[in-house]
Amino acid sequence: MYKDRVLGVSESRTVPATTIQVFNGNNISPRGDLASRSLRLRLSVDRPDPENREFKHQDPIGWTEANRGKILQAIYTLLLGNPRLLAFNPSPAETRFKTWFHLVGSAIEHAAQQHAKRDAGARAISFREIFREGESGEEQSDGLATVLNILRANWPDGFKAIELATFVGGSDPAEIELKAALEQASGKAIRVASPTVLTWRLKALADAPIEIEGEVCVLRYRADTSGHGGDFWIEVIGH
Secondary structure (H helix, E strand, C coil), rough: EEEEEECCCCEEECCCCCCCCCCCCCCCCCCCCHHHHHHCCCCCCCCCCHHHCCCCCCHHEEEEEEHHHHHHHHHHHHCCCHHHHHHCCCCCCCCCCCHHHHHHHHHHHHHHHHHHHHHCCCCCHHHHHHHHHHHHHHHHHHHHHHHHHHHHCCCCCCHHHHHHHHHHHCCCCCHHHHHHHHHHHHCCCEEEEECCHHHHHHHCCCCCCEEEECCCEEEEEECCCCCCCCEEEEEEEEE
């Protein structure tokens, strides 16, 4: 279930999470795991007052209701024209939403391919690549990659949070970059870079694989029962 305030009124509403969620705003983007679950559509205009530009449909809701039959006919034409539905052994679905891709995503890809064959200005699409593009520019992933890269370069054999606290407190560009990247990756500001705070920030990033220069790396953590703080290290788990 998803619960949030209804825009424009002092009212909260709870809806099933199985529905398609639509968010809009000025330069917003999904973060973390939501990046691989979202399709982004960016509206770009060439004037400072876009609300006064000429619209093809002045009342989009009214137009949709008036043309509902034609719209549904077009949608079902795309869905029923999908050759994947007739395949004896279709290829594996290419996104994390397997049922959606089998029924909807692959149908849209097929329609786009047919359109591209007939119109030089059209192009084929790949939902797999669209989702991957959203993940590649996601700020938490970028921050995590920077954090692991700096940690591996400075402590190839592992480190403790107390060592990192001394490093983060410096004024060297690499030290400043690490603190900023750690804040970006964890989504929380680090006002006091104490060993305890850094331990919790790093533990939140542990066991999350990220690709760095062709290698899949992950931050590992092992607790120390002696009371001297746990051990962190970077492990390469794939290429």
